[in-house]
Amino acid sequence: MTAVRPGDIEGLLRRGPDPRIAVILVYGPDTGLVAERARRLAESAVADPSDPFALVKLDGDTLAGDPGRLVDEAGTVGLFGGQRAIWVRPGSRNYAPAVEAVLKAELAATRIVVEAGDLAKSAPLRALCERSQRALALPCYPDDARTLAELIDSRLQDEGLRIARDAREVFVASLGGDRRASLGEIEKLALYARGRGEITLEDVEAIASDVSGSALNALIDAAFAGQAGETERSYRRFQTEGMDASVMLGAGLRHVLTLLTVRLEGDGKSPSQLVANWRGLHFRRQKIVEIQLARWSPDGLRRAVTRLQEAVLACRRADADFAHSIASDVFLRLALEASRRA
Template identity: 70%
Template sequence: MDEAGTVGLFGGQRSIWVRPGSRNYAPAVDAALKAEIAGARIVVEAGDLAKSAPLRTLCEKSTRALALPCYADDERALAELIDRTLQENGQRIAREARDILAMSLGGDRRASLSEIEKLALYARGQTEITLDDVEAVISDVAGSVLNTLIDAAFVGRGEEVERDYRRFRHEGMDPSMMLGSALRHALTLLSTRITGEGQSPSMMVGNWRGLHFRRKAIVEAQLGRWSPVALRHAVQLLQEAVLACRRAQPDLAHAHASATLLRIATEAARRRG
């Protein structure tokens, strides 16, 4: 509200870009919608909000706000994007290579396009792009940057967890975001273990949709190490930690998050073999 009410030094229309953090800022948005604000446009970047989310409800009901949904690219959209971008460069891609490439891309259109263009530049002069080209160039864009931290925790590498957590904290990453990613991973592990009952970890990994091929070995190790009962306990720990982080001050929130991830790493290490 203070920023929205500030008069710009050089005048003219101003834009205020708000990104979500760990605190609930819906009341501030509500106050902005009720106030008489001149010369400022407020853009709020939010995540995947439920219909009942206060922020979404406020903006959809107000005549002074507009909610703009941004849908992530699905497999079909990614395939079309790959073919169209490469065709513009006079290239085509082998079917197997395209499937692997699509698995390595996420819902962010800009990031996906950047990776495809990088691949096209790498294979410049070739009429067809092969799987070897894809593996040589493409990074796991779909996978969170947190994959290294989460995989280290669930496979029992405590030193790597400490190192990666310090790095992400230094980069300003929100602790509840790190825990949220770990929680989603734990839930996916649990679902895979339950639906794949009686199967070997390698077979279960084969049924894990969207898993990047470079992560298959480490996720297979996790599936072999964690039982459904243990995963349910890990899910409970992570849920409690997420709630604690949202209620705590930043420094204490980081203490909750790092302690929980290290606890999971210790449990995973105990289950080695």
């Protein structure tokens, strides 16, 4: 079994995986962390990540329709030789047969990185990679306070900065559960404090925003709390302001994945207890999030995850007007389902 423990992943990324490993599956509820680690693994395998012959990007749904394509791509020799990498992006269809085929093939000098969503233990893709001696399965869960503190110190050190202890504690508390959003906040703080040497509490209070308290929360909270009228009004406002449909769906997807993680990790606890233990949740959202946790079961949240994932993919292939039709319909359906659960 080659599932990697969460605490061992950063060390593996620093030293690099065993070259005998053919496939690396990166999955989990933190979509930002999944995307970041998949990118690092894919780009670190080649000399020039911008070379499309060295780093090939494939869509999971493409492989579902043509399982043999992954083997063909992996067996292709680079134009100028050297190590190659294939980065498989998430899909809504089952493409485990394509990965199974490539694990059976004898291929050299090719690293295959598979970026996936939150896979259950029984999911074919996860089960396949955890069983194979030629694959690694890397789970990505939302950062805890210790991991966030280490991330802050590491990224700021890269910029020649350090942060005071009290400032770090406040900054950690302001960050949400998505790695991509947290990195954005760290970069913003580093830019603000460039040249100062040490970041103080005043710097953090001046620049840091509550990542989990974005403007989109009005729409997302209304939908998952069953407020159909407010959901429709919020969506129209963001559409009028020119916000991309897939961005709104992506924010909704991150939120429902966080809800699911909180429900599963707090099994047996009441919604109020879950909210009390939710690190980074803005106090103004606590009441409405408590309503959401009371109305949505883990199975219902999993179905919502699937619905949002499919909508994101559909929006990427549609024009702007049709994408908004898809997204608004999904949010309204979620709101209606939540209202029925009241």
